[in-house]
Structures are given as C-alpha cells and as structure tokens.
Amino acid sequence: MSIPRFYIDAGLASGQQLELPEDLVRHAQVLRLEAGDALVLFNGHGGEYPATVEEMGKRKVRVALAEHCAVNRESPFALTLIQALSASDRMDYTMQKAAECGARCVQPIWSEYCSVKLHGERADKRLQHWQQVAVSACEQCGRTAVPVIKPLQKFDDAIVNADPCGLRLLLSPMGARKLDQLPPTASGATVLIGPEGGFSAAEEQRAIDAGFTPLWLGPRLFRTETVAPVISALLQARYGDLC
Known part of the structure; x- marks a missing residue:
C-alpha cells in the first residue's frame, strides 16, 4: 500500500x-x-x-x-480554467481532474445555457465541497500545492477579471485556431469552458472582444466534464511538465 x-x-x-x-x-x-x-x-x-x-x-x-523534503511536483505552466457550471457529479469530476492535471486555479461561472443554478448558502457549500475535491485529488496525485477554487462569478465578470498575462483561449466548436497554431512558448493560459449546451453566440463574441482566441479541439464534441482534463493535458504537454 x-x-x-x-x-x-x-x-x-x-x-x-x-x-x-x-x-x-x-x-x-x-x-x-x-x-x-x-x-x-x-x-x-x-x-x-x-x-x-x-x-x-x-x-x-x-x-x-521528519525533515522537510523540498520536492516540487508543480507545473511551471500557470493554468486557469474558467468552467461553466454543470451537474454536481460532472462538476466534481472537472475539479478532480483539473487538480490532477496541474491547474492552479478554477473559476466556476454562470453562463446563459447553464442548467444548474446556485445562490447564497448553497453556492458557498458547493464551493467548499469543490475545494475539498481538489484537496483530495492533490493528496492522491502527489501535488505539493492545491489549486484555488474561486467563488462563482457571472460570465461577463469572469472574462473582465481574467488574467491579462498568458494565453486567453475560448474553447469553441467553431474555433478559428488549432492547438498547433498557438505560440510556440507560453508561461500560462486562461481557458473558457462552456456548459453542456456550450456558450451562446453572444457570449462567444463578448469573449473574443475581451481578447480570447477561439480554439478548435477537433471534429468530435466533448462532454463539458471531459473538456477540462483534455485541454489541461494538451497545454501541459505543449508548455508544461507533461512530456
């Protein structure tokens, strides 16, 4: 054991x-x-x-x-996921896999097509639960830091408050750019991931206006809970410590 x-x-x-x-x-x-x-x-x-x-x-x-062991299992690539709300088990999966894949931060958001609504005390309890899911994932996978799970924000607040440094990516089936067309080097990325129904056309346009690049992940549509580990692994392999 x-x-x-x-x-x-x-x-x-x-x-x-x-x-x-x-x-x-x-x-x-x-x-x-x-x-x-x-x-x-x-x-x-x-x-x-x-x-x-x-x-x-x-x-x-x-x-x-015993003596402190200065091991570091954290990726040099600063990855933030802006994840639209999904059903509880799917959101838990997203938080778990984001932590395992080395994300530093997850920002849950409400967007137009979200089927889940959280407010007040219920939202606070879910936030605490998601943070514990991330902690448990870090205990299991060997990480020496725990990703920050931020309080829920509205879509527009999240894109305005997104880190201006690094890549800003909007995952979209209509994305104009492929992974191999991204810059050869990057220190970090902020990635927008939609709910089950995706983002509305108006939301995608507002994200583009805020500086997000639409990114296409291929001809097959992923479930929302699958997207976080897929894009995290791809970016970590390209820019981080998965090789």
Whole structure:
C-alpha cells in the first residue's frame, strides 16, 4: 500500500509533533493507521514532510514530522480554467481532474445555457465541497500545492477579471485556431469552458472582444466534464511538465 498523504492547512516544521484535525483523524481511522505507520503531510507552501504516527486514538491522532523534503511536483505552466457550471457529479469530476492535471486555479461561472443554478448558502457549500475535491485529488496525485477554487462569478465578470498575462483561449466548436497554431512558448493560459449546451453566440463574441482566441479541439464534441482534463493535458504537454 502506498504511503498516505494528508493536506493540512497549518504551519509545519521539521521535528514538530502535532495532533491532526478532526477531518484527518477520521481519514486516518478509515485507512486503519496504527502507531508507527508512515504518512506524508503537506500544507501547500512547498515540499512535504514525511511523518510517523506516534499515537492513534479514537478521537486523537498525534504525528511526528521528519525533515522537510523540498520536492516540487508543480507545473511551471500557470493554468486557469474558467468552467461553466454543470451537474454536481460532472462538476466534481472537472475539479478532480483539473487538480490532477496541474491547474492552479478554477473559476466556476454562470453562463446563459447553464442548467444548474446556485445562490447564497448553497453556492458557498458547493464551493467548499469543490475545494475539498481538489484537496483530495492533490493528496492522491502527489501535488505539493492545491489549486484555488474561486467563488462563482457571472460570465461577463469572469472574462473582465481574467488574467491579462498568458494565453486567453475560448474553447469553441467553431474555433478559428488549432492547438498547433498557438505560440510556440507560453508561461500560462486562461481557458473558457462552456456548459453542456456550450456558450451562446453572444457570449462567444463578448469573449473574443475581451481578447480570447477561439480554439478548435477537433471534429468530435466533448462532454463539458471531459473538456477540462483534455485541454489541461494538451497545454501541459505543449508548455508544461507533461512530456
């Protein structure tokens, strides 16, 4: 069995002993960890810490941290996905695969053809859930940082607030440019991904007016939850650390 990795939102230091928070206590119990078992902790601030379970109780798990390991598994390519809302399981899949593929940020948005509506407390709860989905994906895949899942925005706010640096790409079946026609080098990209029904013609035009380049991914139409891992992998292979 592989050594379990836990993300913890706290300061960590070599030689430190600490009690795991309640959610990680439950996780450790599910994994049936025992005193003396190895694990790895990371807090998203770089590297990770090998650790050992010192005490395993019903309500308390105490671990001892070894020397900091300055491993870096983050892509040099700064990838942000602006993802239109989809059904809950599909959106979870998008968040999971975006994290596994090295995205640094995911910005969920409302767009004209979104069938899902989230507001107020319900939107806040979904945001917390998506962030945890991303955390779990990073624990599993070995990332040493966790992507930021931003609060929901409207389509127009998202394109106005998009990072002006790097590529700005609008994924569209009517896209005028292919992947091999993009610049040979790039430090990052912001990618617009539509819902099940795609973006409206008016939305696509507003995105183009805001500086987004329509990109064609081929003759087959992908489901919205498939697009994030596909474009992430393609861009990481071209500009990042997938080779």
